Amino acid sequence: MSGDQSRRRVGIVGYGHLGQYLVQRLQDEGPRHGLELAFVWNRDADKLKGTVPAELQLGKLADFLERCADIIIEVAHPCIAQTHGESFLKAADFMVGSPTALADSKTEQKLREVAQRSGHTLYIPSGALWGGQDIQRMDEGGLLQALTVTMAKHPNSFRLGGHLGELAQRAWQGRAVLYDGPVRGLCPLAPNNVNTMAAACLAAPSLGFDGVKGCLIADPNLPDYHVVEVEATGPGGFSVRTRRKNPAACGAVTGAATFAAFWSSLLVCQGHGGRVYLC
Template sequence: MTIKRIGIVGYGHLGKYLTDAVLERPDFDLAFVWNRSISALEGNIEGRFICRELEDIGQFSPDLIVEVAHPVISEKYGPHFLQVADYLVGSPTALASQNVENSLREAATNHGLYIPAGAFWGGEDILKMADRGTLKALKVTMKKHPSCFKLEGSLKAQNESIEGTDPSVLYEGPVRDLCPLAPNNVNTMAAAAMAAHNLGFDGVTGCLISDPKLTDWHIVEVDVTGPEVGGKNFNVKTVRHNPAAPGAVTGTATYASFLSSMVRAGGRGAGVHLC
């Protein structure tokens, strides 16, 4: 059995979940854990696993580095990570910046850049369509309770002003413009834009809906349009209900999904991979 050494960047709810999973699984070894606040690690993580400076990750000899902290990590450290190991981007909204996407693609020459599918159902099939050039349109709609959004700028004010129980469309348009306004909420859309590479962040449509009635679920709809046959377009639409309490940015099923992505990540060589 091949044992994969995992480095975790970020020790919030998801980072802690993944760290515990690594420590429990016989096919993983924990290489390191980094967190912006070191005090969150002390007393919870053995000192030998604590990384204090991300520039020093090479000293821990990881096979796979997993970011679950903040999109800015990929911008600042992504190319460095890829010099050391395979890199799983847990905040793919960072890639909405063309400069960041370009820098990571250029750096993924010896190790692989991995994009977790997360709540993006059917990603492998959509990737195949993009590879063949048969993917004509893709729309991802996310519906959540207002308290489940962590938004910036005009979207934050719009969400906070919602009254009553009717759903409100906060945004509908290119995923590229949405990612900076909702960096913690639309990683699924960013993964979709990477899988649908023939459309990209400008061609994939994102729709964000704030619904006060959604007290138990996060809902993700993926609407795929393919080639025209006999005057009609191929179409697939999926609807995913992810259990989530009010205030939860991440639905409960996403934790297990991300762990599955981490298990699948690594070892595929250079380039960009969906997992």
């Protein structure tokens, strides 16, 4: 561990709502959990002024090595993992807050290989995925035959362009299915909206992004929460379905409970070696 041997140094990449939440909790509660803030980077550096101490602001992301972080958390955009993930993993553990980045097969393969070589862990936060550890155990035991993740939100809670964006806007008159198919095809179309689906794909590598099915729904009758349904199927007629209601302000991309889930994930991010680990 670099820096103070008694504390694990955390770098935050991205300062949107989730980044701000993590920074605040690290400042308020980090020391008693053996954590301290190493740096905060944001594409718009002005957003950090007045809220993040100057000595913790990182001007250029390429200079992250100077801050000796033990774990780097991306909560910005999938392009960060695709562009900088390899460098991060060579130096530290890396939590990918936008796992849709790994729907690109080359990125996933590269980061898996770097994690194995470096001995650092590529952490995938569960976020809004309920039962992720159970899915992972089924997959590891060769028992997972099919997995479907259905996400439903208010039309205003999507950040979509192109054809999906048009479909979402038309959904004001009633519930509309925006996409139904392999998660790999959906991730590039909705990179900021389906990280829960991507986490499920990484929990079930035997199925992966091509085998896990995703269904994305816009529903004007969901003004103050998101719904995530997960259905796992195994041998002999086994199946389990969960339905999670995640409170969310109208127009919010991320549900309120997901913020606390990220913090819980961070608290277990240590000692898992060179692998991909759902936390």
